[in-house]
Amino acid sequence: MNQKKIYTGLNDREVADSRRKYGENLLTPPRQTPLWLRFLRKFKDPLVIILIVAGFFSICISFYEHYGLDEGAEVFFEPVGIFVAIFLATGMAFFFEEKANRAFAVLNQVDDDEPVEVIRNGNTTKIAKRNVVVGDVVLLNTGAEVPADGVLLEATALHVDESSLTGEPVCRKSTHREDFDKEATFPTDHVLRGTKVMEGHGVFRVEKVGDSTENGKVFVASQIDNSVKTPLTEQLERLSRLVTRASYAIAAVILIARLAMFFLSCDFSWIHFLQYLLDSVMICVTLIVVAVPEGLPMAVTLSLAYSMRRMLKTSNLVRKMHACETMGATTVICTDKTGTLTQNQMRVHEMEIDCTTAEHQALAWEGIAVNSTASLDFSDPRHPTVLGNPTEGALLLWLHDQGCDYRQLRAGAEVIDELPFSTERKCMGTLVRSARLPGKTILYIKGATDIIRHDCTSVMGNRSWDEIGARLLAWQNQAMRTLGFACMILPEDFGISMQEGAISKILDSMKERQCGLVFQGIVAIADPVRKEVPAAVRECLDAGIDVKIVTGDTPGTAKEIGRQVGLWTEKDNDSSVITGPEFEALSDDKLARRVGSLKIIARARPMDKRRLVEALQAQNEVVAVTGDGTNDAPALKAAHVGLSMGDGTSVAKEASDITIIDNSFRSIGRAVMWGRSLYQNIQRFILFQMTVNVAACLIVLAGALIGTQSPLTVTQMLWVNLIMDTFAAIALASLPPLESVMHDKPRDRHAFIITPSMNRQIIGVGGFFFALLLGLLYLLEYASVSSMSGLLAWHGGGKRELTNHELSLFFTVFVMLQFWNMFNARAFATGRSAFHFKGCGGFGMIALMVFVGQVFIVQFGGRMFNVTPLSLADWFAIIASTSFVLWIGELVRLFGRKRRSLWQ
Template sequence: MERKQQHYEGLNEQEIHDSRQQHGTNVLTPPAQTPLWKRFATKFSDPLIVILLVAGLLSVGISCYEYFGMHEGYSVFFEPVGIFVAILLATGLSFFFEERANKAFSILNQVNDDEPVEVIRDGNTTRIAKRDVVVGDVVLLDTGAEVPADGVLLESVGLSVDESSLTGEPMCWKSTHENDFDPDATFPTNHVMRGTKVMEGHGVFRVERVGDATENGRVFVASQIDNSVKTPLTEQLERLGRVITLLSYSFAALILVGRTAMFFTNFSFEWVHFVQYFLDTIMIGVTLIVVAVPEGLPMAVTLSLAYSMRRMLKTNNLVRKMHACETMGATTVICTDKTGTLTRNQMRVHEMKANTTDETMRALFMEGIAVNSTASLDFSRPENPTVLGNPTEGALLLWLHEQGMDYREIRESAEVLGEITFSTENKYMATLVRSALVPGKTILYIKGATDIIRNFCSPVTNTSWDEIMNQLLAWQNQAMRTLGFASRIVDDSTDTSHGKESLEKIITGEPRFVFQGIVAISDPVRPEVPAAVEECIKAGIQIKIVTGDTPGTAREIGRQVGLWNESDNEKNIITGPQFESLTDDELENRVFDLKIIARARPMDKKRLVETLQRKAQVVAVTGDGTNDAPALKAAHVGLSMGDGTSVAKEASDITIVDNSFSSIGRAVMWGRSLYLNIQRFILFQMMVNVVACLIVLTGAFIGTQSPLTVTQMLWVNLIMDTFAAMALASLPPSESVMNNKPRNRHEFIITRAMTLQITIIGGIFYIILMAFFHLMEHADITSLSAILHPNFTPHKEITPYELSLFFTLFVMLQFWNMFNARAYASKQSALSFKQCKGFGLILLLILLGQIMIVELGGEMFSVTPLHPIDWLILTVATSPVLLIGEIIRFIKRKL
């Protein structure tokens, strides 16, 4: 193959050195790695963890006072230890699962900087490592080579480049002739870009940018910018943390003021007594703060996220960053690329129309497809052969394969005598062969633009040119590539010794070619995409296509997937240059109308994402190319494709392993269900904590001993809540959540309905418990079987046995209420354990744990064993909590 039409000297040693000093090396700057300890430390920035740390430190102080000042037992340290165990469990689990996901995320950004590149230096052709390429180098390109840097073409012979990793375009024609320049091309026709791949032809270019200065490098650097966009869940938990902090400290201050006033009202002032009383009051206030803080919430969030990460992998969603699980549920806009996400990124024959029914002519048609081609197929996986070379020509070979024909046998049986490669000048390619189908005959096959080929053909039979051109126009309106085929038998006396020149004379001479047929080739939409798009739209999620393709192609793909409809017009589509010319204000006013951005450049999608975020949208971005990386990084959730570039995967939060857009819908369903599970846990735990706080508060003001001891509260606030977190976090997703609109990211995580339930049910529980406590104060209860005939006594005294009854009543009320929490926002029965057997197991563990603590806890938990009849009565007496909930849900189902 002839390399050059002219001589190039290239750079000398001094020029190489000077260029490297001035422009740097051809290496992408790797992202800075955060140390392991810093990654772990960030887990302690969670607002609820901060509150827990403060509560833990206060609890340590009070425990030290009780142990050293009041000479109480070592059990006073159980609560602070329990709080710090809760902190370590929550932070440790979160850190463990994220680090494990990072290890599982094996495909990171790896650039092979040692790949050999052919360059001309000092007048000689030589090979150097990609990292050693400098600005000014003259680089030679062959079919299959990856472009090592950005530059301008000096020569181009039949050159086409796959720019899909930057623009989404799998085939871009390159030329040095101004007449061939495409003014609408994303990158100039006479430029090649780093990271793109030569699909066919060859060329020579001069390097203009290397390393981070290349378009690929700019995209890579932009993708490494750490975006500080807060997730919706983070914002809502921060708000919840502020509310809990305000309420708990307000109640603690109320206790301090109220009890101090009580002291001066009921006691004579003595400094010693006042200090003792004041310290006791502070201890009560701190206990209330500790009780109010939901220790189990960070654990519930972490367990829910970790459980979802594991289960989502089974639905082909590899979650790398834990928060992405929930954020997908709040997504309001999905910005998606076209190639490889909505489409297969594999050219395929859509329809083939042969212009003959004669078997011999059809056989010649197939021989022409096999021999008049520069592509080939890789059969290393026979069930799924892949294309090597031009994807359009590869689609024709795949069509032959589907017809049961082996193109290799056809190609090997025909002797190639000459060929003309495709170029933008002639718009066709031709191959002269000694045919195996017509022994002793030489046949010239030609394929290309039908409007060009028809000029070389005889009048068609069985149809008309008008019908053929109308069919081609219909295909082209559907964004398909079209080709025409023709052939002619060449007389053996014809002179073919002058190669391309001889073949061109044959093509334009007599006799004329026989027109064989036409074909439509497209990158087909993935079959599952239309249904997945419809699901997302019904779920209230906007979808926007951002692609480097032409407006016509992008609009047609939008139509095929169900995004573009007859009511849409020019305000719903825009090109990259038009998009770039919009001011920020103009874009914000138009952004919700846009459905498609065509001819988009890499930074256009990132700007779109940032504009949507300024409009209070939760944005997810899908992409598989290097060009998608900045947007993937900037989005609330970045979703890369399993066969995408490593740069895209590194920038993403979730990798769609099977490349299916339908997996995105599954991720949204999981995210919404996960958020609902977190709400269910908050509903349950806040009800527990509100009732406990009211009991502590009441005890502080009426001057009696607290009905619940510190160690009992440890069980209620930590262990029981941890079990509840496991039970409610492991609930399976519900498809019904896809019928709802995306939630408002600014709404409080505790909804009005939840507040109503907490207030009403919590109030009922409080009244029941305080009534029982009041009964115990004035009656000597030795067994619940005799509670209908209490033995009233004149003095107030509560026995350890009565406190054990009160503690168990409190837990059993919450035990049954966990069923109601599980059924929150669902009309289904709470007794349905389908797909969530773990819920029943955890409930059993809670019940057995309560029995063990009461029967064996003794002095540590301030309890004494209960009679078996007491357990039975308490269980049955508290069960209406569930029964009433079931009746209400039954009525809702009927209504």
């Protein structure tokens, strides 16, 4: 037998002393790779290595030219510029990836902040897991994760999953020596950090924390899994392979063409050939560096990091990064009711329990107090808060409102056995030696009225079952949760051993003994719909996402909630709702035909939810599932995205991908919006980068084929690559989400990331840039141009070499075309002007950095970047003449908006 005790726990001074002596409940993270080594790893890319080797040989030739041929020190400028550009590009990439990693690192701290129920200063309260100290008295309930190692003080039907340490999925725990398993890896009366309570409840005293725990001894810090291959990463890999092959082919053609042009020339010497060969190799390799979208992983990483950080502000704590993107492709949301659609602030609406006599009242109040796993936190005596199950907590609050202290009732009753609640049983029981009725052994039962009535032989107050049923139906039609209470005073000669397991034997023997429970009464507990939920559900429905309610409540309650949130309408009929037993009875073929039309599954059991998810996935749906209990874990793991609730169990959170901190359905809609916007941001980056790729590859190829010198040098192309892969990735990946994406239908998760409209823009704009630049190259090649205004007075002459000033004009025009096109890419698929900067301050700052960087390089880059300073007039002329790219884009978007408005 288990005598209930009142524990006082540690006081504040004892907590401080324990923390000083034994330390905090934190695991020391593993030693990280040094920062300098992580930086050097950025140079492992084969293309970067080739550039470095080529740059080294270029320096060697420069030494020969300087010391052997007596040329000036300016021969060192270009090879030094190559190394500066390489270090700048890799350094910027390293900096922003480190910044993204720091954003992810916060997720590793989530587990340490999980709330734990402890008793301190004689009061039950919640503290962060990290704040647990040796000597703390900790309460364990079903679904909780054990926060530290300790010895059990109480254990009721307690089963713990120790697979994380021993491989044993379920171990029975007990405080009775006769139940100890001598062959167990760890003592039967001990619980260990990191293990999970699968059933029952208990109380234990902490003996070890942090690194001293068994979990700490074998701890290997978990890292965020960035290797999950989502539809997005698969599409990006496909795109990378396509562009890589094309760029290698173009580079090979350029190399062959340049070598052919060299051999056709009359001036041949081995030193010049070697220099020319190195220049050609570096141009080809640099072109590949520019063309290959190595910035895509950074764009995805930065987009995810930005989204994860900003989603936290909308109460979405992303635990697995791929969930950000997958939420954007969601087509079905299977949501639970309590706490997600409703406020999860359970309060007794009406209590109809017989208290007409002192004995009946004693039975009622003691039953509510002892037959419960919830507790109240009296940190604020005027407003106690519920710890544990909200429904049971509502009953304790009702008892508190009656002026009764449930703690005294619990302390006075001697608990013999407990029958924990389960979704299959739908009731719970406690067998006690009563303090309110001395000398009496009483069995208290609480649960679904339609379940426990079968074990009742009488009703207190002489009410009829028809009357009780009608009252229950009226409450359920108002979306209230209902419970029934029953009890049985056992005669002294009942003939069953009063020990653990006695309740099951009593219930099994009732029919044989022709005795049963006495039904005490019923209660209605209200949990109103959250105010923001109807609009949030409507938003998801308008976005083409089906919403299905999966709940353990009755069909009447579920339909009423569905009606209040706007999911259940007058057009719906009984074919859209099904109960758990009916759902289980459906064959796979029938379920496949019916699953799309289902809106509500009532009286659902754990495996019903998982089967629903798998049936929807078989129909090619992308499924998101919400859940807060241990029983929801199978469905959360099976879903494409599992969404646990902020006050859910540790098991549910462990199985989920995203934790909804405020438990609100509105936050789920925000997650979908972020996912869709993230996907569009990546598309914008690809649109911008591929347009530059087309223009750069074609212009360098054309230069090689027509026999001119390369219009873009190695250092200039590396600067262009820095703009594309780093700055553009940051600028376009950090754009804020658009609510307009919630008016679109879910995207096809198998569709290629480059849409037909993107294809048209990439080929059209990239080809136009190439034609424009080729024409400019021709003008510069066949005339002496000293300023942009000189192009207006152009007169063709004989072919000649391009001057550094002309190359500076060409390089700046090339960059400014891409600069203005970055604004067009930003406005892609927004339906807005490119000048709409609300919430886009980061984009504006980065655009300014690109422009200032270009000015700095041209004005001060000199031989390092093969440029000469331009006049102020040239800058104004280039900015004005290239800005037509943006103005044309604005006109196209304006006419597009007008055309859409006419059709609407």
